Amino acid sequence: MKxxxxxxxxxxxxxxxxxxxxxxxxxxxxxxxxxxxxxxxNKETVAFIDISTNPEKLGLxxxxxxxELLNEMxxxxxxxxxxxxxxxxxxxxxxxxxxxxxxxxxxxxxxVVEDIIGNKLSDVExxxxxASTYARGMSLEEITALTRAMIETGDKVELDTHPIMxxxxxxxxxxxxxxxxxxxxxxxxGLTIPKTSSRAITSPSGTADTLEVLMxxxxxxxxxxxxVNKTNGCMVWGGGMINLSPADDRIVVxxxxxxxxxxxxxxxxxxxxxxxxxxxDILIDIPVGRGAKVExxxxxxxxxxxxxxxxxxxxxxxxxxxxxxxQPIGNGIGPxxxxxxxLYVLMNDKRAPKDLEEKGIAMAGLLLEMGGKAAxxxxxxxxxxxxxxxxxxxxxxxxxxxxxxxxxxxxxxxEAEFKYEFRAEREGKVTRIDNKAISRVARxxxxxxxxxxxxxxxxxxGDVVLKNxxxxxxxSESATKLQYAYEEFERIDGFVVN
Amino acid sequence: MKxxxxxxxxxxxxxxxxxxxxxxxxxxxxxxxxxxxxxxxNKETVAFIDISTNPEKLGLxxxxxxxELLNEMxxxxxxxxxxxxxxxxxxxxxxxxxxxxxxxxxxxxxxVVEDIIGNKLSDVExxxxxASTYARGMSLEEITALTRAMIETGDKVELDTHPIMxxxxxxxxxxxxxxxxxxxxxxxxGLTIPKTSSRAITSPSGTADTLEVLMxxxxxxxxxxxxVNKTNGCMVWGGGMINLSPADDRIVVxxxxxxxxxxxxxxxxxxxxxxxxxxxDILIDIPVGRGAKVExxxxxxxxxxxxxxxxxxxxxxxxxxxxxxxQPIGNGIGPxxxxxxxLYVLMNDKRAPKDLEEKGIAMAGLLLEMGGKAAxxxxxxxxxxxxxxxxxxxxxxxxxxxxxxxxxxxxxxxEAEFKYEFRAEREGKVTRIDNKAISRVARxxxxxxxxxxxxxxxxxxGDVVLKNxxxxxxxSESATKLQYAYEEFERIDGFVVN
Numbered sequence: 001m002k003x004x005x006x007x008x009x010x011x012x013x014x015x016x017x018x019x020x021x022x023x024x025x026x027x028x029x030x031x032x033x034x035x036x037x038x039x040x041x042n043k044e045t046v047a048f049i050d051i052s053t054n055p056e057k058l059g060l061x062x063x064x065x066x067x068e069l070l071n072e073m074x075x076x077x078x079x080x081x082x083x084x085x086x087x088x089x090x091x092x093x094x095x096x097x098x099x100x101x102x103x104x105x106x107x108x109x110x111x112v113v114e115d116i117i118g119n120k121l122s123d124v125e126x127x128x129x130x131a132s133t134y135a136r137g138m139s140l141e142e143i144t145a146l147t148r149a150m151i152e153t154g155d156k157v158e159l160d161t162h163p164i165m166x167x168x169x170x171x172x173x174x175x176x177x178x179x180x181x182x183x184x185x186x187x188x189x190g191l192t193i194p195k196t197s198s199r200a201i202t203s204p205s206g207t208a209d210t211l212e213v214l215m216x217x218x219x220x221x222x223x224x225x226x227x228v229n230k231t232n233g234c235m236v237w238g239g240g241m242i243n244l245s246p247a248d249d250r251i252v253v254x255x256x257x258x259x260x261x262x263x264x265x266x267x268x269x270x271x272x273x274x275x276x277x278x279x280x281d282i283l284i285d286i287p288v289g290r291g292a293k294v295e296x297x298x299x300x301x302x303x304x305x306x307x308x309x310x311x312x313x314x315x316x317x318x319x320x321x322x323x324x325x326x327q328p329i330g331n332g333i334g335p336x337x338x339x340x341x342x343l344y345v346l347m348n349d350k351r352a353p354k355d356l357e358e359k360g361i362a363m364a365g366l367l368l369e370m371g372g373k374a375a376x377x378x379x380x381x382x383x384x385x386x387x388x389x390x391x392x393x394x395x396x397x398x399x400x401x402x403x404x405x406x407x408x409x410x411x412x413x414x415e416a417e418f419k420y421e422f423r424a425e426r427e428g429k430v431t432r433i434d435n436k437a438i439s440r441v442a443r444x445x446x447x448x449x450x451x452x453x454x455x456x457x458x459x460x461x462g463d464v465v466l467k468n469x470x471x472x473x474x475x476s477e478s479a480t481k482l483q484y485a486y487e488e489f490e491r492i493d494g495f496v497v498n
Numbered sequence: 499m500k501x502x503x504x505x506x507x508x509x510x511x512x513x514x515x516x517x518x519x520x521x522x523x524x525x526x527x528x529x530x531x532x533x534x535x536x537x538x539x540n541k542e543t544v545a546f547i548d549i550s551t552n553p554e555k556l557g558l559x560x561x562x563x564x565x566e567l568l569n570e571m572x573x574x575x576x577x578x579x580x581x582x583x584x585x586x587x588x589x590x591x592x593x594x595x596x597x598x599x600x601x602x603x604x605x606x607x608x609x610v611v612e613d614i615i616g617n618k619l620s621d622v623e624x625x626x627x628x629a630s631t632y633a634r635g636m637s638l639e640e641i642t643a644l645t646r647a648m649i650e651t652g653d654k655v656e657l658d659t660h661p662i663m664x665x666x667x668x669x670x671x672x673x674x675x676x677x678x679x680x681x682x683x684x685x686x687x688g689l690t691i692p693k694t695s696s697r698a699i700t701s702p703s704g705t706a707d708t709l710e711v712l713m714x715x716x717x718x719x720x721x722x723x724x725x726v727n728k729t730n731g732c733m734v735w736g737g738g739m740i741n742l743s744p745a746d747d748r749i750v751v752x753x754x755x756x757x758x759x760x761x762x763x764x765x766x767x768x769x770x771x772x773x774x775x776x777x778x779d780i781l782i783d784i785p786v787g788r789g790a791k792v793e794x795x796x797x798x799x800x801x802x803x804x805x806x807x808x809x810x811x812x813x814x815x816x817x818x819x820x821x822x823x824x825q826p827i828g829n830g831i832g833p834x835x836x837x838x839x840x841l842y843v844l845m846n847d848k849r850a851p852k853d854l855e856e857k858g859i860a861m862a863g864l865l866l867e868m869g870g871k872a873a874x875x876x877x878x879x880x881x882x883x884x885x886x887x888x889x890x891x892x893x894x895x896x897x898x899x900x901x902x903x904x905x906x907x908x909x910x911x912x913e914a915e916f917k918y919e920f921r922a923e924r925e926g927k928v929t930r931i932d933n934k935a936i937s938r939v940a941r942x943x944x945x946x947x948x949x950x951x952x953x954x955x956x957x958x959x960g961d962v963v964l965k966n967x968x969x970x971x972x973x974s975e976s977a978t979k980l981q982y983a984y985e986e987f988e989r990i991d992g993f994v995v996n
Contacts, residue, residue, distance in 0.1 A: 026944070026947060033755070053509060092756065100758070124621050124625045128755075258597065260598070
């Protein structure tokens with residue numbers, strides 16, 4: 001069918017979308033969401049169909065191109081294109097088979113992952129994929145295949161050394177910024193740790209968002225390798241110029257719609273990112289607590305067990321620890337507030353949050369033992385001495401300066417100017433600080449988009465407060481956002497004093 | 499948040515959608531697909547959010563209303579509305595629990611069904627529901643609960659008589675129009691059969707589409723009851739003024755995206771429609787064959803078994819038959835062509851397709867036996883005698899006239915004017931007529947939207963043809979659609995002569 005292009009002048013978002021007049025759609029029995037192949041000269045692409053019922057907006061014989069499609073096809077208003085019905089990609093058949101309870105092999109899995117990355121699957125189709133792996137579960141072989149597919153479809157960083165250390169904390173606990181402590185301690189001890197982190201999708205800050213306050217994190221692969229070769233470590237964003245396992249973000253968004261976590265996919269995605277940087281020794285932290293991603297010890301043990309099995313398949317040394325995730329770690333929630341906490345710890349400043357320091361030291365200690373830099377049981381002591389001696393801070397500076405744009409003076413990190421301090425309504429003990437509530441309030445205040453926005457906790461669980469003493473402060477760059485964050489907190493109430 | 503309404507002047511389709519400026523969305527941490535509550539005066543409603551990144555289209559402090567939302571809220575451009583974040587409906591939690599493998603009770607199920615009907619669930623959420631019942635399966639209790647919920651959320655027709663007969667053919671076989679044969683035969687024999695049928699969703703004609711050619715099918719409940727009281731039967735559309743189990747159509751569309759059939763949902767939906775009209779004796783036909791909804795004997799037996807179990811719970815008498823669904827039934831495919839076949843059978847015309855007549859007689863015979871109007875083994879004979887005597891035709895006329903607008907002269911049913919006759923390229927035997935291919939070609943030709951469009955088969959499987967003899971004809975109301983239907987058939991080839 002020959003059609004004349006009309007520029008719709010709207011961004012469709014992720015997908016390539018073409019708008020058809022209702023009557024033209026009927027001619028090919030096309031419905032909303034069906035696929036068509038559009039050709040002009042030797043350029044061709046597949047787009048999803050949307051139907052216009054308003055002939056004044058789009059007449060017979062016209063095809064509306066949303067911005068992305070216009071760019072993809074390099075055409076302009078008035079050009080004539082040819083359109084035919086397109087079949088669903090093979091990956092849809094793979095998803096159906098998985099829904100039916102059959103097992104996907106590596107080729108099937110890779111097809112699906114490639115089409116997720118290429119935005120070739122509709123949200124409904126992607127949801128079926130997520131649902132199928134969640135409801136049907138994934139065998140060890142399937143998780144292995146998914147891990148391999150995720151590695152294959154993302155960037156790979158090869159380093160010519162051994163061992164290569166890495167770590168990962170499973171999410172849901174705000175403020176849990178151990179990476180900027182662990183990396184410099186390990187690197188200072190002579191271990192290689194090419195650490196990549198992600199940005200927030202549903203949280204007030206990802207490690208990459210926090211690090212971004214202190215240094216350039218979006219670097220090329222060459223730059224990353226250069227930094228590691230020079231300093232033993234790096235702390236970069238794994239979803240930018242280097243892009244590890246890019247299918248992940250899309251899957252997370254679909255999971256978030258229903259609030260589920262498909263374990264097989266989580267395991268594959270974590271491991272894929274580590275294997276993509278050639279890691280040989282990995283420490284996994286599973287914080288368990290209300291509002292954390294993992295809410296029960298039982299589930300944590302199951303994940304630990306699965307993780308150890310898959311790590312064995314890939315021949316990597318793994319240690320999995322289960323930690324307390326019942327409240328935020330550190331005091332600041334939001335990129336800049338967290339960055340400040342990190343600097344205080346590195347500087348051995350008295351304002352350093354003890355829980356964050358302890359967790360960083362504990363994890364660094366275990367990794368020093370795994371990497372052969374400390375005897376069993378001696379890692380923590382060694383990590384602490386590297387921190388106290390200032391070697392960790394010096395190494396952090398070296399890495400930050402190598403990556404670019406180092407900002408390491410906490411006094412220069414000034415919180416957003418609009419703030420509201422919540423105070424205790426009575427004397428008592430803090431019994432609960434809700435991870436999800438604090439995250440939500442920090443996001444509404446502007447984090448992670450506004451780096452200086454977020455929540456600063458003045459008390460943690462177990463602390464005693466007098467009436468009118470400050471509990472926490474919300475920071476925001478706009479009075480309106482502050483107001484909304486305030487109202488949202490009033491509504492959900494996630495800071496309990498009894 | 500106070501916002502000024504802007505009329506977007508686009509229909510969003512099913513959902514209520516509000517468009518927000520990117521910056522306003524950030525203020526409340528709102529993302530594409532999130533829900534907000536919109537209030538003006540004492541009118542309030544929940545809408546889904548879409549985000550505009552183009553401040554020229556939608557400025558700060560503005561909220562774009564798509565047509566449906568504008569109508570729902572009864573506001574106009576320039577009005578000020580209040581908007582707050584809305585929680586997901588409880589049904590989303592129910593769907594999550596089902597995804598997690600837990601069992602849904604009646605209340606949970608009803609919540610989900612109500613929210614499907616009210617368009618309160620996004621496509622992603624609805625997909626999770628369909629996927630969860632498909633992958634986790636449904637227990638007898640769950641299917642029972644879903645059946646009850648579907649009955650409760652649809653219209654109910656109460657009739658003060660016994661027995662009340664009903665029938666259902668599971669789909670996928672084009673031309674399978676037994677209802678217009680079975681209903682008049684039963685009604686003529688003195689049995690009550692308040693038959694409702696559906697329109698096509700993915701096929702070239704639903705029974706209601708075919709009947710619509712011959713009579714009014716969209717009637718009120720009162721009218722339906724009046725017709726049944728007068729004539730013993732009716733043949734009406736169950737998705738119009740009477741609306742039985744309205745959740746069904748939406749579920750079917752989502753299933754269609756992946757090409758799956760969730761058995762529990764299918765059973766519940768069939769049974770709910772029958773119980774909604776107070777049926778006491780039901781005949782279920784499961785055609786099995788390539789391209790039919792049920793492709794294997796094994797699956798058919800499983801469905802038969804499940805059906806019998808659930809029917810027992812609801813205390814209805816059921817007979818399930820498994821029939822040949824390897825090719826279309828009758829000769830015409832498409833509303834008018836099928837209607838003509840039906841009239842030929844009722845008129846004992848020599849042009850009547852034998853297979854359609856035989857199937858109608860067999861089903862009517864079984865129902866006559868179930869309803870006590872014929873001894874076991876004698877039903878078919880009695881059904882045939884009612885057909886041959888002209889009683890069936892007379893009853894059909896009576897019902898059609900009671901419903902309204904009866905058109906019973908086949909000579910007045912004139913096929914669409916554009917046609918293309920496919921002829922045999924060689925001598926041989928017809929070995930396969932593909933259900934899906936024929937359906938697709940008939941749809942592209944214009945069916946069911948264009949009543950006169952479709953496919954007329956001149957040969958069926960097993961027939962011998964000489965070279966150049968006609969195999970089938972495509973009818974269409976436009977030369978373009980005919981061309982596309984022709985090209986589509988050339989591409990998929992579903993009529994094999996060997």
